Amino acid sequence: MRAIGRATSAGMIRRRTASRSLSNRSSIQRACMASSQPDTGMPRPYGERLEVCHAGWLVGALLLMCIPLFFGNLGARDLWTPDEPKYGQVVREMLDGGNWLLLQFNGQPYPDKPPLFFWAAAVCAAVAGGVSELTMRMPSAVSACLAIITVFFLGRRLFGQLTGFVAGIVLATSLKFAWQGRYGETDAMLAFFVLAALTAFWFGHTARESGPRWRLLAWAFMGLGTMTKGPVAFLLPLATLVLFFAWRGELRRLREMRFGVGFGILVLLTLPWLLTVMKKGGSGVSEQMLWHHIIVRFFSGFNHLRPPYHYVVRFFEEFAPWSVFAPTAIAVAFLRAPRGFGKQPAMAPGPEAADPARRDWALREGWAFLLAWFLAMLVFFSLSPTKQGVYILPLYPSAAVMVARVLVESIGKPQGWESKTVRVASVILFAGVVLASVAAVVGYAYAPAVVGETVSRNVVAGFAACLSLVALAGVVLLSRRAAAYALTTFALLAYVAQVGLHAGLLHRLDAIKSAKPLCQKTLAVMKPEDGWAIYGMMKPAYVFYTGRTALVLHDKDPEVRTKVRAFFSSDRRVFCVMKRSELQEVQDAAGRPLTVAVKHTVGKHSMVVASNSP
Known part of the structure; x- marks a missing residue:
């Protein structure tokens, strides 16, 4: 009996020891997993809820946000000069004539643009039963939604899930991006393909085994972008990568892009159409397409001539309202990603980056990537004398992620200089909204000839009052240091303003614009x-x-x-x-x-x- 008792006691001790060991192991695993999460800069539990939330829920929330913003009353406004009616007529002649390869406008060859956008619009028109305002804008709206989801996954990979979610909101509600997402031309689609190509590159750059597949996907997106708006679709990503690797002091790593295979993908996607156009259109069409609209337009310019600093001004105008935070974000990027900061390979935020030093390394490299993206595209387009604000749309995603990261960090670290500059910028912005609302009401009262009866005075006054109230609420929240709620109020303000403008007001101007x-x-x-x-x-x-x-x-x-x-x-x-x-x-x-x-x-x-x- 004593032997049995001793055996039983020994067994219980072993079970307790094993249980304690398992408990300790679980605690260690939980600690490792917690430390492996990217630093969101947000105080728990606010930030933690979104960081641990399933990504599908956040994607769904972003898509729900996009529906009114990009699809609400999408076909209500007429096609406005110059490009929308032209592209609509190209699609109509494509469907009427059955020629989907050699584009035509007004019965003449149209060599200005590749065909992918027009193919997408033609498919929408064929399904809907004819070319209309809605079918012409549908490709842009879908491209904008895809870009929002892509920038979420990019921000999630770079800095964490919360940053990705905020970046999606920032990009969607920036002035020019929201406009292009509802405009029937090629730029929203081009911006999506450039974003998708650079996102695929980053996923490949930070992956261990699937890197080559991601890089091939990046080349495929560049090829689709080339079929949307020409060689700029692969020149922009390549310029970004050259600057990024030069910044790191590792230009030799450009070989990882497998240029031979990559250009083969580009040729496979573009050459059949190009050869068909050259055969059917003759030398005149080929010269116009390859020489006049690419080489001459970029290097010498034949319209829209502007000074070199033009795009800096346009960015701050058209990335509004978030452009007030852009100087802080760019300054942080310069400070976090100094030139030639090392040769250590990148590590994606996640379980494999549990070591704080490695995780910090990955974050610093992410800042370098975004800054290279922003600067490369800004300089690229500034070198050309032909300048239009819409050309720099592909750099908006990088700005959105940088701004989102700074906003998230400013909430979690309220004592840093970044947080103080963000608070000052927020107050300036909220005050600007109130002043702009008052100016809109006063301007309407003194300029009835401009808008006539197209927009009700009550509508303008009510819309301005709503924006002012939301802005004042944001100031109150900032004064109480409720930064997270102030950020939410700010995002709501931007969203309501964009939806109200595009879905509720602009189509009323058809009487004087169309x-x-x-x-x-x-x-x-x-x-x-x-x-x-x-x-x-x-x-x-x-x-x-x-x-x-x-x-x-x-x-x-x-x-x-x-x-x-x-x-x-x-x-x-x-x-x-x-x-x-x-x-x-x-x-x-x-x-x-x-x-x-x-x-x-x-x-x-x-x-x-x-x-x-x-």
Whole structure:
């Protein structure tokens, strides 16, 4: 019996020891897992809830946010000059003529852009039963949503889940990105493919075994971007990588991109279409596409000429409202990622980066990557004399992640200089919102001729009052050091402003911005056999909204007077749209009195449609 008792006691001791050992091991594992989580900079439990939340829930929240922002009333606004009506007409002629490879506009080859955006819009139009405002903007809206989700995963990989979530909100509610996500042209799609390519590179750069596959995926995204807007889609990512590796002092690591295979993917995706265009369009179309719209546009410029600092100013204007935090974010990036900071390979935040030193290394390298991305694209486009604000849209995701990281850190470390500058910027921004709201109401009262009856005074006043109240609430929260709630208020303010502007107000300006009413009046007096012309410069809206091929009578053409006389001397009835100020000039060239069939104001111009028949 004693032996049995001793055996039983020994067994119980062994079980307690094993249980204690297992408990200690579990505690160690939990501690390791906790230390392996990226430093969010947020005080628990606020930040911890989002860090440990399943990524699918956060993706779902971002998608729900995107639905009203990018799809609400998406087709309510008419296609506005210059690009939307032109692209709409290209898609219409693609569907009507069945030629999906050689793009055409107004019956002539259109070599300005590759076809991927137009293919996407044509598919939407085919499904919907015709080209419309909604179908033309759908590719941009979908691209914007994909970009928001991609920037979430990029921010999550770089700094943690909370930073990724905030970065998605920042990008979605920045002024220019929200606009392009609802605009029927190629730039939102290009921005997504450039973002996807650089995100794939970073995943490959920080992966152990799947790195080569991620890099091949990056090349595929660059190829799709090239089919959207040309070689800029692979030049921008490559410029970013060159600067990033040069910053680290490791240019030799560019070989990891496998340029031979990568350019093979580019050729595979683009060459079949390019050869078809060269064969069907002839040397003239090829020269226009490859020389005029790529080389000449970039190096010498033929329109939109601006000084070298233009993009710095435009970024701070069009990344609003988050641009007030951009100087702090860029300064932090310079401080955290000094040049040539080492040769140690990157480690992705996660269980394998449990060591604080390795985790800090990964965070520093992430800052270097984002800063290289921002600077490379800013310098790249600043070197070209041709400048438009939309060109720098691909650098917005890097700015969004940097700003998001600074905002998250400023909440968790309220005593740092970064937090103090963020608080000052927030107060300035909130005050600016209140002043802008007051200015909008006062401006509306003193400028009724500008907006007329298109926007109700009560609507403007109510919208401005709501924004002001939210801004004041944010100031109160900041004064009480409730920074997390102030940030939430700020994001809500930006979101409500963007949704209200795009889904609720802009379509009301069609009466003074759109050419559609003039075209509808013209179609009411025209017959199918009547001729149609545009005097001055080509205005695509008069082609799209009449559905007619137009003769363009360029006012700079030396033979324009002869062409005008021949057009109005036709045996059939003809109509020509022009500015009211050009009517006498056209009548003199026609050598006969003309009848004004339609009058309408489009934008800041008073337009008339003149005919050779009473």
